Amino acid sequence: MNAIVLYKSKYGSTKQYAEWIAEEIGCQAVEAGRVRAEALAPYDTVIYGGGLYAEVIAGLTLLTKNMEKVKDKKIAVFSTGITPIDCRDYYDRLVLEKNFKNGVPENMRIFNFPGKMILSELSLPHRTAIKALKKLMSGKENPTEMERLLVQLCDADGDFTDKTAIAPLLEYVRGEK
Ligand SMILES: Cc1cc2nc3c(=O)[nH]c(=O)nc-3n(C[C@H](O)[C@H](O)[C@H](O)COP(=O)(O)O)c2cc1C
Missing domain, CATH: 3.40.50.360 (Flavodoxin domain)
Known part of the structure; x- marks a missing residue:
């Protein structure tokens, strides 16, 4: 090969x-x-x-x-x-x-x-994007399963x-x- x-x-x-x-x-x-x-x-x-x-x-x-x-x-x-x-x-x-x-x-x-994803290592634009995504998804009245998962993933911090x-x-x- x-x-x-x-x-x-x-x-x-x-x-x-x-x-x-x-x-x-x-x-x-x-x-x-x-x-x-x-x-x-x-x-x-x-x-x-x-x-x-x-x-x-x-x-x-x-x-x-x-x-x-x-x-x-x-x-x-x-x-x-x-x-x-x-x-x-x-x-x-x-x-x-x-x-x-x-x-x-x-x-x-x-x-x-x-x-x-180590949150403390993220660039400022990336950290801001993750925070904004979490805020957006957390504000949904009837979140889908995927939207609920996304909120959790925004806090995923690890290797x-x-x-x-x-x-x-x-x-x-x-x-x-
Ligand atoms: C701004 C941003 C957006 C991301 N979007 C996704 C995504 O859509 N799906 C996913 O599974 N992970 C997502 N992640 C997590 C990264 O894909 C993950 O940390 C990946 O391992 C990074 O690869 P790298 O270390 O080679 O850059 C995102 C991370 C950041 C910071």
């Missing part, structure tokens, strides 16, 4: 997963911002990771806007976020709709890993990264197409 791991990470959790995966596979983990889609030509397998910010997988447009250039590769995409991994409706519906307007391409599989979570992704990239 000739693979590369690309990642976009502001607070380090996606980078940590990218490094774990690269170490397991024996390839390089590279910041996505340094790479142009054209440079992916030599690789048969591309693994992309990005933190979730308002359901958007950070930097994923590097691939989704260049699908023609990577259509013959095996691609694994992973997100990191604070929404519990068992909220499948969130990941399989909301996150996919937001990031793949035309559906998930056939040569791509999506994985979701638990991330990290939930877990190396064992990468196992299904490793199995996919190591397996047959």
